[in-house]
Amino acid sequence: MAKNSKTIISGPEAVRVRFAPSPTGYLHIGSARTAFFNWLFAKKTKGKFILRIEDTDMSRHMEEPIDLIMDSLKWLGINWDEGPDTGGNFGPYRQSQRKDIYSSYAGKMIADGNAYYCFCSQEKLAEKRQSFIEGRGSDYYEYDRECYYLAKDKIEQNLKEGIPYTVRLLVPDDYDIAFTDTVYGPISVNSGTQEDFIIIRSNGLPTYNFSAAVDDILMEITHVIRGEDHLSNTPKQILIYKALDEELPVFTHLPMIHGADGQKLSKRHGSISIEAYRDEGFLPEALRNYLALLGWAFDEKTTVFSSNDLINKFSLKDINKKPAKFDYEKLLWLNGYYIRQMPEKELEKLLAKRVTSADISIKGKNITDKNIAAVLPAIKKIIPLIKERVKTLKEARDITVKFFEDINYENDFIEYIKSNKERALGITEDALSLLKNIDDFSHQGIEAALRSISEKRNIGFRKVAEIIRAAIWGARVSPPMFGTMEILGKDTCIARLDSFMDMLS
């Protein structure tokens, strides 16, 4: 009999949780949330967070994704106490390296009569399924236990002859598999709904439900926190615990994250890898905050949580059941919020890093880590101008780059300006002669000079600014114009006004 679930944690130190991705690609946004919730819970309880790689499917797993996943976790600020790279007392932390462990446990289960050898080939199984389905007219099929009834000497003989075999769990009849999920409450399933599923494949490697359960036992995992898609797998794993006579961990299943259409979040919904969000210029702290809000809430009003807030306030009890739709707009808003709150020094570092990798040049020279010093003063001045109007670092980079690149006058806005060429020319000329003669090329000086144009011509400054902006920025929208011009500097502004005039006439 399986022992009762651990409903009381014996002490905060005792908590051990794990994130167990299979390395099939990148770190998915949903997996990231699972990892994060595990991590939060570990931090909150001062427990241990373990990273375990579930790479038992030889046909699917690759080496690169393991590094990719670890990099993404680190970028998000999720560190682990034990894992494939850091080691620990419960290793190895890659399932592909634990084959012997699973075999010995399977062997023990066979010896105890809780599991049995199955010599049915995949072809034979397919036939069984086929004929069964045809006979019943339904697509429901479960293994008929043919090999369970094999005589002892026949089994010995098959083994001796080297006939490939799998190991199946002997599922007890009419047993009530019950557990209490932290989120979903009491759940019970009759064992009659479970077939004698395979725990060891013919290649000797374990299947997911077996390796996960065995490792959770051996790694002394106290709380299993994972996606709701595993809720239906839990009874199978409980059966393993029962066969091994082990105490159950606390199970906590997290609601799924869906796309806007309610389907499982996938590529067609946009970016789903953490790397993509990093590249698009999202801040890890914003992403963490948003992820936390997907399926968890602290109270009726708080939306923004610092990382410490999150650790202090997080509780498994506050996780809700309803699947959440991923709302990119809200993430964007949150990211913008974090950018606005960020100290300028920090933003400066992040932006400088992006600018050096942006492949732009000043005076024919690419900006690299080496000569970044040349543009750093400008970046320092650009930041206050843009930090309130960008939502991602990528946007910030794009605007910054425009300060250094050659201007381009080919777009609809410029066409529109051309529709009143006379006035545009006149205003540009005015600006040019005024600006050439001011000594104080600060935004105050520039403003005073340019505003005089609207007085002289008796038109709204709005109209004047439109033209100047077109000339110095080439677009309808720019960062605050006077500040922008100050950063651009007198020479550049005059050069741009000149070429704007040339372009017009």
Next chain:
RNA sequence: GGCCCGUUCGUCUAGGGGUUAGGACAGCAGAUUUUCAAUCUGCCAGCAGGAGUUCGAUUCUCCUACGGGCUACCA
């Protein structure tokens, strides 16, 4: 098909037998303004449907509908 799970504004959610059902994002309107943002103010908008329990259900129970998951020698 079988089993499991879910359903509060468009979205994320709070709430809970009697509430003007609260907040945030988005949207709309206004203020501000050299553009765009940011900021501030206001507005719009929700308990899937049907029975039952009850003096009273959005809240509790059941059913239906819809959605999701599992049902592999995937994880």
